[in-house]
Amino acid sequence: MARQRADSRKARKEVGDIPIPQDIADSICSCGGVEGLIESLPADDSIERMQRWYQACADPVRLKILSLLMVRPLCVCVIKAVLQMADSKLSYHLNILKKAGMIEGEQQGYYIIYNLTDQARVFLERERERLSSL
Amino acid sequence: MARQRADSRKARKEVGDIPIPQDIADSICSCGGVEGLIESLPADDSIERMQRWYQACADPVRLKILSLLMVRPLCVCVIKAVLQMADSKLSYHLNILKKAGMIEGEQQGYYIIYNLTDQARVFLERERERLSSL
DNA sequence: GTAATATTTCAATAATATTTGAAATGTTTT
DNA sequence: AAAACATTTCAAATATTATTGAAATATTAC
Incomplete structure (x- = not known):
């Protein structure tokens, strides 16, 4: 053949x-x-x-974290209070988002305040728009 | 306290x-x-x-499949020839994309032709645009 | 109907990701 | 420097996802 x-x-x-x-x-x-x-x-x-x-x-946990940070920058303790989970679990997920370049943390006194990176904010805003127009 | x-x-x-x-x-x-x-x-x-x-x-395999279907609808055998993998592996990944609502397959004679859903095409075009402007 | 082709399904295995709790790190207050 | 607080790191256990090869399904050609 x-x-x-x-x-x-x-x-x-x-x-x-x-x-x-x-x-x-x-x-x-x-x-x-x-x-x-x-x-x-x-x-x-x-x-x-x-x-x-x-x-x-x-991941549901990470999507929720991203959704919360769309509202405003937040410290770990607030995210923990909202999502009701163990420190180490939350930390694990924060780290994955950080490695992906979606969030950054800044130490402020006792707390570490996490915020979306510009890239992530653009992405999430576009996605919110796209998903709302379905 | x-x-x-x-x-x-x-x-x-x-x-x-x-x-x-x-x-x-x-x-x-x-x-x-x-x-x-x-x-x-x-x-x-x-x-x-x-x-x-x-x-x-x-997943790298699925990203490649999506990328290929951006070019044009393709049958499984072409995707297989491009990505050089076992039938069953490819089928597994096609199924995940289908379940997520990103692709649809249409039987045409011997072949099943896969294509992006409208939703996926919109998403991928937006993502391509976003990523190119980084 | 049987053979040939294209694709999927299945069950077992291998590889990754997530969860958990304890210990460690780093910061501030006293 | 010790105590208190916030967060991370680590290692073990669990859960999920991906890969593999063989068998099954479905379509067309003979």
């Missing part, structure tokens, strides 16, 4: 190469075929950053 | 109630205090939907 995809542009190793039917190959011709699609993928570091960002949003 | 938060508005059970310092209580007075913040939280079902949505985005 003949290979279905054109090998014209550059040599690729055949091992692990997954063949696709001719009619399907034709249909994706205008976007550069499989090769073109591969090239259109975001770079790995970009994918990683997106993954960390969305992962940070993918 | 006296309780720090006003109990004026409604009776709440004291058990599990986390006290906050007076100065902090004062500082969040303008947003309704702890009670006000609790009321400002999104409803549970809303939180759940958001969680499922962002969770769907929080």
Whole structure:
């Protein structure tokens, strides 16, 4: 059986190469075929950053923290009083949001006041808008 | 030591109630205090939907699938050829995106052609715009 | 109907993420 | 410097999610 995809542009190793039917190959011709699609993928570091960002949003506790910080900057003790959870648990989630670049904490006397980063605020405002228009 | 938060508005059970310092209580007075913040939280079902949505985005394989479908609708076999992975793995991830409401599949002859939902397309276009302006 | 193709489902395993409670850190007050 | 308070870190236990390969389903071609 003949290979279905054109090998014209550059040599690729055949091992692990997954063949696709001719009619399907034709249909994706205008976007550069499989090769073109591969090239259109975001770079790995970009994918990683997106993954960390969305992962940070993918938890009820963290969504609630973000929602609270949309109202105003808050110290850990208030977030804890609102969400009613153990210190260490809250701290764990704050740290994930911090690592994702969504929040920053500033020590003020006894307390650490957390606030959204500019990036996160933009994102959350856009999302609020988008979700309200569904 | 006296309780720090006003109990004026409604009776709440004291058990599990986390006290906050007076100065902090004062500082969040303008947003309704702890009670006000609790009321400002999104409803549970809303939180759940958001969680499922962002969770769907929080994986490299799925981000790549979404990126590919931004180019054009594609059948499973092309996605497989681009991402070079086992059928069952790909199917697993497609299913998660489908459950989150981000993609839909339509059987066409042999193939199932997957496409982004309108919601997902709006989201991804906005995100692309936002991320490019960083 | 049988064979061929495309995709999904299933069950077991592996990998990650979350929760928990105790101990540690860092700040302020005395 | 000791006590009090706010928050974080750590290690163990639990829960969730992802991967794998085999078997099942569904569609089309013969």
